[in-house]
Amino acid sequence: MIQMSGISKAFNGNVVLENVQFELAKGEIHALMGENGAGKSTMMKILSGIYTKDAGEIMVDGETVQFKSPKDAEKLGIVVIHQELNMLPDLTVAQNLFLGKELTYGKTGILKTRQMEKEAIKLLSKLGLTINPRTRTGDLSVGKQQIIEIAKAIASDAKYIVMDEPTAALTDREIETLFKTVNELKAKGISFVYISHRMEEIFAICDRITILRDGQYVGVRNIPETNFDEIVAMMVGRELGERFPERNCKIGETKLEVRNLTVNGLFQDISFKLKKGEVLGVAGLMGSGRTEVAQTIFGYRKLSNGEIFIDGKKINVKSPIDAMKHGIGFVTEDRKTEGLVLDFSIKDNISLANLEKCSSSGIMKKEHENSMVAKYIKDLKIRTSGPEQSAKSLSGGNQQKVVIAKWLGTEPEILILDEPTRGVDIGAKKEIYHIINQLAESGVAILMISSELPEVIGMADRVIVMQEGKLTGEVNKEHMTQEVIMQYATGGEQVV
Amino acid sequence: MSNYKSKELVSKLGPLFGLILLIIIVSILNPSFLSIANIFNVLRQVSISAIIAFGMTFVILTGGIDLSVGSTLALTGAIAASLLSSGMDPFLTIGISLIIGLILGAINGVIITKGKVAPFIATLATMTIYRGLTLVFTDGRPISDLGNHYSFQLFGKGYFLGFPVPVVTMVIAFIVLYFILQKTTFGRRVYAVGGNEEAAKLSGINTDRVKIAVYAITGLLASLAALILTSRLNSAQPTAGQSYELDAIAAVVLGGTSLNGGKGWIIGTLIGALIIGVLNNGMNLIGVSSFWQQVVKGIVILIAVLMDRKKTA
Numbered sequence: 001m002i003q004m005s006g007i008s009k010a011f012n013g014n015v016v017l018e019n020v021q022f023e024l025a026k027g028e029i030h031a032l033m034g035e036n037g038a039g040k041s042t043m044m045k046i047l048s049g050i051y052t053k054d055a056g057e058i059m060v061d062g063e064t065v066q067f068k069s070p071k072d073a074e075k076l077g078i079v080v081i082h083q084e085l086n087m088l089p090d091l092t093v094a095q096n097l098f099l100g101k102e103l104t105y106g107k108t109g110i111l112k113t114r115q116m117e118k119e120a121i122k123l124l125s126k127l128g129l130t131i132n133p134r135t136r137t138g139d140l141s142v143g144k145q146q147i148i149e150i151a152k153a154i155a156s157d158a159k160y161i162v163m164d165e166p167t168a169a170l171t172d173r174e175i176e177t178l179f180k181t182v183n184e185l186k187a188k189g190i191s192f193v194y195i196s197h198r199m200e201e202i203f204a205i206c207d208r209i210t211i212l213r214d215g216q217y218v219g220v221r222n223i224p225e226t227n228f229d230e231i232v233a234m235m236v237g238r239e240l241g242e243r244f245p246e247r248n249c250k251i252g253e254t255k256l257e258v259r260n261l262t263v264n265g266l267f268q269d270i271s272f273k274l275k276k277g278e279v280l281g282v283a284g285l286m287g288s289g290r291t292e293v294a295q296t297i298f299g300y301r302k303l304s305n306g307e308i309f310i311d312g313k314k315i316n317v318k319s320p321i322d323a324m325k326h327g328i329g330f331v332t333e334d335r336k337t338e339g340l341v342l343d344f345s346i347k348d349n350i351s352l353a354n355l356e357k358c359s360s361s362g363i364m365k366k367e368h369e370n371s372m373v374a375k376y377i378k379d380l381k382i383r384t385s386g387p388e389q390s391a392k393s394l395s396g397g398n399q400q401k402v403v404i405a406k407w408l409g410t411e412p413e414i415l416i417l418d419e420p421t422r423g424v425d426i427g428a429k430k431e432i433y434h435i436i437n438q439l440a441e442s443g444v445a446i447l448m449i450s451s452e453l454p455e456v457i458g459m460a461d462r463v464i465v466m467q468e469g470k471l472t473g474e475v476n477k478e479h480m481t482q483e484v485i486m487q488y489a490t491g492g493e494q495v496v
Numbered sequence: 497m498s499n500y501k502s503k504e505l506v507s508k509l510g511p512l513f514g515l516i517l518l519i520i521i522v523s524i525l526n527p528s529f530l531s532i533a534n535i536f537n538v539l540r541q542v543s544i545s546a547i548i549a550f551g552m553t554f555v556i557l558t559g560g561i562d563l564s565v566g567s568t569l570a571l572t573g574a575i576a577a578s579l580l581s582s583g584m585d586p587f588l589t590i591g592i593s594l595i596i597g598l599i600l601g602a603i604n605g606v607i608i609t610k611g612k613v614a615p616f617i618a619t620l621a622t623m624t625i626y627r628g629l630t631l632v633f634t635d636g637r638p639i640s641d642l643g644n645h646y647s648f649q650l651f652g653k654g655y656f657l658g659f660p661v662p663v664v665t666m667v668i669a670f671i672v673l674y675f676i677l678q679k680t681t682f683g684r685r686v687y688a689v690g691g692n693e694e695a696a697k698l699s700g701i702n703t704d705r706v707k708i709a710v711y712a713i714t715g716l717l718a719s720l721a722a723l724i725l726t727s728r729l730n731s732a733q734p735t736a737g738q739s740y741e742l743d744a745i746a747a748v749v750l751g752g753t754s755l756n757g758g759k760g761w762i763i764g765t766l767i768g769a770l771i772i773g774v775l776n777n778g779m780n781l782i783g784v785s786s787f788w789q790q791v792v793k794g795i796v797i798l799i800a801v802l803m804d805r806k807k808t809a
Contacts, residue, residue: 300698324700338698341691343758352688353699355681362680406699 001025002047002078002160002191007056009042016042019056020217022210024160029182029192031202031223034212034235035397035425040195043212044162047193048080049073077159081149083168089138094120096137097152123151127181143174147181154185161185162193167201168423171285172486179205197425199228200454211235236427244458245430247437251461252276254312255445256328256414258297261306266292267469270306274414274445279436281460282449283485289469290449291333294416297447298330299323310414324353329412331403333419333449339403340391347373347387349402354409376405381431397428404435415439418449433459453482467491510803511751511767518771522778529781536660540728542773543666546766547721548740549747550673551601551714553765556748557677558710559690559757560615564604565718565744566737567626572597573722574630577639577732586648593719600626601715605708623741630734640731652727662724669717674762686710690757746793747772750800771796 002024009017017039024030032040045051047058049067058065060076067073087096094117103112103119120133129147137145146166153161167175182192182205194206202209203223211218211234218234232243254273261270267289274280282290295301297308299317308315310326317323323330332338340349350373351358358369373387380401384394391402400420407415417436421429436459440446450456456463457480465473465488473488523529548565555562576593580586600622607618642648654661677683685706688696697703718737726732750768753760775796779789 298698319702320698321700321702330698332695332698337692338694341688341695341758343691344688348684348687351684352696352701355684355701359681362682364679364681364684 001061003057003059004043004047005057005059007043007046007058008054009046009051010054015215017046017053017215020212020215022047022217023220024191024193026191027186027189028208029186029194029206031194031196031206031209032212033196033202033209033231034218035427038212038235038425039215040212041164042215044080044164044193044195047073048078048162074156077157078162079153079156079158079160080162081146081153081164081166083165085142085145085149087137087145087149089136091137092134093124093131093137093140093148094133096148097123097133097155099152101156119155120151123155124148126154127151127184128177141171141174142169143171143177146170146174146178150181150185154190158190160191160193162195164195165197165423166194167196167198169286171287173285173490175201197423198452199231199426203228213237232426243430244455245434245437247279247440249277249437249440249461251278252443255310256297256447257309257312258293259307259309261293261296261308262304263292263296263301264304266301267466270466270471272464272471272474274447276413276443276445277440278462279440279446279448279460281456281463282447282466283451283453283456283463284466284489286451287468288466288489290466291418293466294330294418294447294449297323298328298416300330324410327411327413329353329407329410329415331400331407331415331417331420333422335396335399335403339406340399342392343390345388345390346377346382346384346394346402349391350376350405350409353406357409372409373405376408380405380408380435395425395428397424397432400424400428400432401435404432408439412444414445414447416447416449419451420448421450421452421455453485456480456485457482465489508752508761508764511764511771511800514750514800515767515771515774518774518778522774522781526778526781529778534777534781536663538770538773538777539663539666540660541777542769543660543662544721544724545740545743545747545772546666546769547669547717547724548714549744549765549769550669550762551710551717552741552744552748553751553753553760553762554673554677554686554710555615555714556745556753556755557686557690557757557760558707559693560608560707560710561619561745561755562601562604562711562714563616563619563741564600564623564626565714566740567623567630568597568600568715568718569722569725569737569740570630570732570734571600571626571633572719573726573732573736574634574639574734576719576723577642577726578633580642580645580648581639583643586645589648590651590723593723594716597719597722598712598716601718602708602712604715605711608711609704609707634732634734636734638731638733642726642730648727649730650727652724652729662728665720665724669720670762670766673713677762682706682709687758690759692758743772746797750797771800 049070117133256274747768751764
């Protein structure tokens with residue numbers, strides 16, 4: 001068992017952890033929760049030897065330990081599985097599993113490829129995975145890669161596994177498999193630290209939960225004895241109220257209509273209508289084609305067939321530039337690769353989609369730009385030291401707000417939101433919901449793709465569900481339950 | 497976060513300190529470095545490489561590279577020389593040469609964007625093609641019978657308000673390009689394409705057009721450099737401009753612009769070009785053998801890059 005007590009850590013005088021404690025018992029799954037910037041990852045980096053603590057004590061099985069490097073922690077069986085998987089996509093599964101710990105003939109450096117492949121099969125079958133060890137790792141789903149990552153940890157005799165947002169990119173089916181694996185390992189005495197923003201998952205799988213806020217320890221609870229509201233209150237330090245704020249909205253005329261939208265090989269025959277002031281949810285498993293439909297409406301993919309109408313008029317969208325001219329905005333799924341220029345400042349990111357507006361005859365108008373940026377920083381409550389702060393240094397929630405601000409600047413009449421709250425802490429989530437509500441109330445038609453069913457149900461007026469490139473269902477507010485949506489999303493199969 | 501800006505400033509000023517240090521060392525070792533005649537000499541030499549490097553800065557900011565600048569210089573120089581020797585009006589010659597440079601550059605841009613060829617490969621190919629065309633066009637011989645056009649000779653040899661015309665040209669080019677990069681929407685788009693092309697595209701930026709434009713600008717600037725060189729030498733050499741692309745890339749990198757694109761500034765490139773110019777001139781003055789000069793230049797580039805790495809690490 002691991003006991004961390006009185007842990008403090010400061011970077012350049014900036015205190016990020018102060019007198020924090022954490023305990024991980026044998027065979028326990030312990031959630032670590034807190035808003036972005038609460039100190040979760042710093043705490044785990046201290047536990048895994050990446051950072052050294054300024055003060056405090058770490059005890060493993062009753063003995064005080066000092067970690068000088070990740071190697072020291074690894075020797076005691078502490079392994080971290082990061083959110084961005086450490087897999088080399090072009091290597092085979094076996095090569096990845098033994099990366100850095102290859103089996104060789106003595107010290108020659110000549111690889112025992114056969115033996116490693118055999119071992120790999122053994123290891124993976126223990127976790128219920130039958131894969132040819134010669135498969136290229138990049139060809140596997142993220143879920144399978146995640147399990148390979150766990151297999152790798154077990155291969156190095158891990159006793160304590162820290163998982164950082166393990167389910168962020170997984171489908172529900174894959175999450176199920178992952179949880180089964182984790183529970184089996186737990187029964188064998190392996191302990192897990194589980195970091196996640198998804199409350200439902202924590203309640204489904206964890207035994208205890210420790211909550212941090214602003215670098216301080218708030219408390220620990222046994223999962224069966226606590227509830228959602230208590231944990232949220234502990235996390236934000238105040239009552240948050242309704243998780244999904246009320247919206248007072250008059251739904252108007254049809255704004256956007258798509259008919260028989262098809263992109264060969266990705267999705268077929270998608271038809272739906274989106275009205276002014278309406279939030280239309282798009283649910284479905286990952287890979288069901290939701291994002292691709294959005295990209296097509298936005299002119300980022302060429303459609304093979306079908307028509308798009310705005311205000312009843314057929315439009316022709318060949319590029320994002322065309323889509324923007326028709327008043328469409330698109331908050332993309334992955335803010336780091338598609339939404340932001342990370343090296344740009346907040347200001348430059350917000351004005352990126354608004355360069356025409358911030359200039360005349362091609363010359364930038366500083367005052368225009370500055371006042372627009374200042375307005376959105378204030379309106380969206382972007383927490384920053386100033387508009388010149390680099391986007392890279394912002395927390396996930398604030399980065400997401402910058403992406404939203406960029407699109408609000410274009411004053412869209414149709415706003416597509418693809419996973420608007422992924423990786424965003426609970427306080428910022430609620431603020432984003434508020435923004436969505438305000439937009440809808442002002443008559444913007446909103447298409448919201450989301451994998452978080454509670455979010456879809458809480459926010460959408462209507463939801464359409466996709467499965468493997470096809471539209472399989474439409475559900476009205478009254479009939480929206482997770483079960484109904486999942487049935488459509490999985491093609492009618494019962495989900496357990 | 498408060499030291500974010502000051503840190504950035506220090507890393508940006510690094511090359512300037514390097515240049516000043518270099519000037520001090522060279523002038524101690526040979527005080528004649530600081531004579532007006534020599535300073536003008538250095539600046540005149542730098543003007544050609546700096547003008548090319550300015551264009552290269554745009555290309556590198558978008559995350560690309562242009563290896564064809566030296567060949568573009570040779571080809572447009574040869575065309576200008578032959579137009580002059582055939583008796584064409586010098587101003588018309590200058591105009592035509594610049595347009596041809598622009599087109600040669602734009603061809604690079606089109607191959608890279610529409611043909612989806614990596615910039616390194618695309619411009620490696622056009623570098624060879626343009627050089628070959630120069631040799632075909634000149635039959636491998638220099639063109640030196642340019643006639644006696646006072647206005648064209650001014651371009652490379654004249655003085656304006658007491659300053660050499662090439663230096664004045666370089667300064668004007670610098671000011672215009674600085675303005676474009678820092679104050680216009682196009683400049684912002686250049687940085688955005690290099691910073692995150694996907695995000696730029698999804699923000700409604702025509703990234704292909706931006707890229708074609710930067711290669712066209714680079715071609716235009718290479719032909720401007722060609723005109724200065726041709727005027728100064730009063731002839732066009734088919735082998736002119738060889739390895740100029742490497743000097744230009746070196747100047748950009750010395751100036752602190754990232755080869756990954758999205759980060760950098762054109763003032764740095766000017767400083768980088770000056771560092772290379774002072775280094776060349778200084779080593780000549782001190783009497784370093786030309787063989788050793790190459791070794792020293794390479795080491796200076798390495799030191800600059802290594803120091804930059806340390807700062808960003």
